[in-house]
Amino acid sequence: MAGGQPHRPSRMRARDNGLRILVTGGAGFIGSHLVERLIRDGYNPITVLDNLSRGRTSNLAGGWGSIRFVKGDIRDENTVTKLMQNTDLVFHLAAQSNVIGAFQDVDYSSSTNIVGTAVVLQAARAAGVRRVVFTSSREVYGDPSRLPVSETAPLSPKNAYGMSKVAGEMCCTMSAGQSPETAILRLANVYGARDYGRVIPLFIESALNGLPLTIYGGNQILDFVHVGHVVDALMKAACGEHVAGPVNVGSGKGTTIVELAERILKLTNSRTKISWRPSRDMEVTRFVADTARGRRLLGLEHRDEPLSRLAELITWTAKEATPVSRCIAV
Numbered sequence: 001m002a003g004g005q006p007h008r009p010s011r012m013r014a015r016d017n018g019l020r021i022l023v024t025g026g027a028g029f030i031g032s033h034l035v036e037r038l039i040r041d042g043y044n045p046i047t048v049l050d051n052l053s054r055g056r057t058s059n060l061a062g063g064w065g066s067i068r069f070v071k072g073d074i075r076d077e078n079t080v081t082k083l084m085q086n087t088d089l090v091f092h093l094a095a096q097s098n099v100i101g102a103f104q105d106v107d108y109s110s111s112t113n114i115v116g117t118a119v120v121l122q123a124a125r126a127a128g129v130r131r132v133v134f135t136s137s138r139e140v141y142g143d144p145s146r147l148p149v150s151e152t153a154p155l156s157p158k159n160a161y162g163m164s165k166v167a168g169e170m171c172c173t174m175s176a177g178q179s180p181e182t183a184i185l186r187l188a189n190v191y192g193a194r195d196y197g198r199v200i201p202l203f204i205e206s207a208l209n210g211l212p213l214t215i216y217g218g219n220q221i222l223d224f225v226h227v228g229h230v231v232d233a234l235m236k237a238a239c240g241e242h243v244a245g246p247v248n249v250g251s252g253k254g255t256t257i258v259e260l261a262e263r264i265l266k267l268t269n270s271r272t273k274i275s276w277r278p279s280r281d282m283e284v285t286r287f288v289a290d291t292a293r294g295r296r297l298l299g300l301e302h303r304d305e306p307l308s309r310l311a312e313l314i315t316w317t318a319k320e321a322t323p324v325s326r327c328i329a330v
């Protein structure tokens, strides 16, 4: 497929295990679960590009024989252009992936999330890649006026991270109708093993260590979704009929931050307390995904209670997690 040519929507065959796949950010939290799934489903070859700014090679420990790992930066055009050759499908997850990190380093966040995304898409176009799946965020909506939030709600980011994801989405849509096809998933608050520094791992870590659970503000109502559901969504967006336009990926149910903290205290039998701090201006306090579009177009059904995998994550954290006491994001 020549770059820039008009393009008819296609359906990648779900079991087309010969697809040549590039996963940017594949050593990170969600990326490593995706890579695990791709290996399990027999996809080959799989290349992972990650600069390890937040990801860890240990996240890929189970897959060394099955993947090609390249330590590199998505802003480096030479590296990205080379890797794009002989690639059919790109999962573009590499990002400065959280609100506080973007607040602390707007330059890195913008250059990675905006320029890096533009580099990935441009190289994908030039190389004739068939589809790019992009992980956007619920942060693009800012604080929405009503819940649940559908994909037609106004884009009104409240912080540099949300702004960078809006721009990333624009990079994906600016050449709509041309190759590569782009799929945009707006992820809610994802949780699961191998994450760190976000609210759920921080609360669990604190509870297990008898330290107070810090809540900023306290009015937050958030949509938590297990990483397994997100990986399903990524696979469906990549392999099914092409869906143009963004799709929310969440549980569709709201959990208050206080409910979350109390649940973790109960599950860990912790007698530690909640420590209250003033709210942080840049943080979005309300999000529940309207999941109707994802259900209709991608067949995404979320039947479980949002925090049903919390106990399993607590067990994993107690055994495996590396403690990180730095708070980076809700």
Ligand SMILES: NC(=O)c1ccc[n+]([C@@H]2O[C@H](COP(=O)([O-])OP(=O)(O)OC[C@H]3O[C@@H](n4cnc5c(N)ncnc54)[C@H](O)[C@@H]3O)[C@@H](O)[C@H]2O)c1
Pocket (backbone or CB within 6 Å): 024, 025, 026, 027, 028, 029, 030, 031, 049, 050, 051, 052, 053, 054, 055, 056, 072, 073, 074, 075, 092, 093, 094, 095, 096, 097, 098, 112, 116, 135, 136, 137, 138, 186, 187, 188, 189, 190, 191
């Ligand atoms: N985890 C969530 O709750 C959540 C919610 C909404 C959206 N997202 C998005 O999903 C994607 C994956 O998130 P995650 O939670 O796995 O985050 P993560 O930080 O664990 O993974 C991102 C990976 O990208 C890598 N990376 C960062 N900058 C890079 C660069 N310039 N070049 C190459 N690699 C780079 C990091 O080292 C890391 O391994 C991100 O795009 C994130 O913005 C995540």
